[in-house]
Amino acid sequence: MTQEHDHDHEHHQPQPQPEVALRTEALEALLAERGLVSSNAIDAVVELYENDVGPQNGARVVAHAWADPAYRTRLLGNGTPAVYELGFSGFELNTLVAVENTPAVHNVVVCTLCSCYPWPLLGLPPSWYKSPPYRARAVAEPRAVLREFGLELDSNVEIRVWDSTAEVRYLVVPERPAGTDGWPEEELARLVTRDSMVGTGRALEPSELAGR
Amino acid sequence: MSRATLGQLDEALAGTAPLPRANGELVFEEPWQGRALGMGVVVLERTGTGWAEWREHLAAAIARHGQPPGESAATAYYTAWLDALERLLASKGLQPSS
DSSP states (O other), X not given: XXXXXXXXSOOOOOSSOXXXXXXXXXXXXXXXXXXXXXXXXXXXXXXXXXXXXXXXXXXXXXXXXXXXXXXHHHHHHOHHHHHHHTTXXXXXXXXXEEEEOOSSEEEEEEOSSSOOOOHHHHXXXXXXXXXHHHHXXXXXXXXXXXXXXXXXXXXXXXXXXXXXXXXXXXXXXXXXXXXXXXXXXXXXXXXXXXXXXXXXXXXXXXXXXXXX | OOOXXXXXXXXXXXTTOOOOEETTEEOOSSHHHHHXXXXXXXXXXXXXXXXXXXXXXXXXXXXXXXXXXXXXXXXHHHHHHHHHHHHHHXXXXXXXXX
């Protein structure tokens, strides 16, 4: 596994009002403690609403990269302007880095100190992404964590763990499933799940689309 | 009150304090804003709070908070939303007032 970061650089809630974000977290923790509202219940509502701000933006980026090799090169070279080409902004205050999975390398994204996430592309982070066990274990034992997500990787696959920061956000470009040659981008995008873009899953196989 | 769909939420808030949108899409500038919205919806459901009561809390919070210079509409809205939620909970004795 590759460790890309030291942990001394600045992690923080970005602009504009860190204290209101902390207040939100504190209230969520209090409600959970009282058994009034669980984080899962909030996740469910947020998921319900997130058709407006959901992972479909990221899925379009990945599908376009799969379909257009020149775009793929631009995306992997410099993510922020590449996603802007497709109309996705929101990375003015940080940099988007796209990392590509291959048969030899699997990338997974974490934010060890808080919950930095490429939300303009993926919507709001799921609660597991923010949970202390994921944040600690994704770095210490990524292979075991991925197995718990149902992702069994061969021992010869290198796992790279990317630790997000206020300055740098990561998007995983999953491997394109076999049997999708010539598919239009809208169909390809349906294969691209949120987890596949965080690196805790793979893109769906064509056969898995039927039930969705 | 059962859990509100986005459409019901829009309908209930339209006259008083419509959710911030751009081109029809909900605007969340930061993840906390979505959490605050989701938390509010679940609290309304769990506490059986009706729209009229929530609108009153929300309108009062928006009036108190306003939109400070340099603060975006979405930040101002969800800051007020959070404030209204804290007060709603306090009014029901569910949160120690701080």
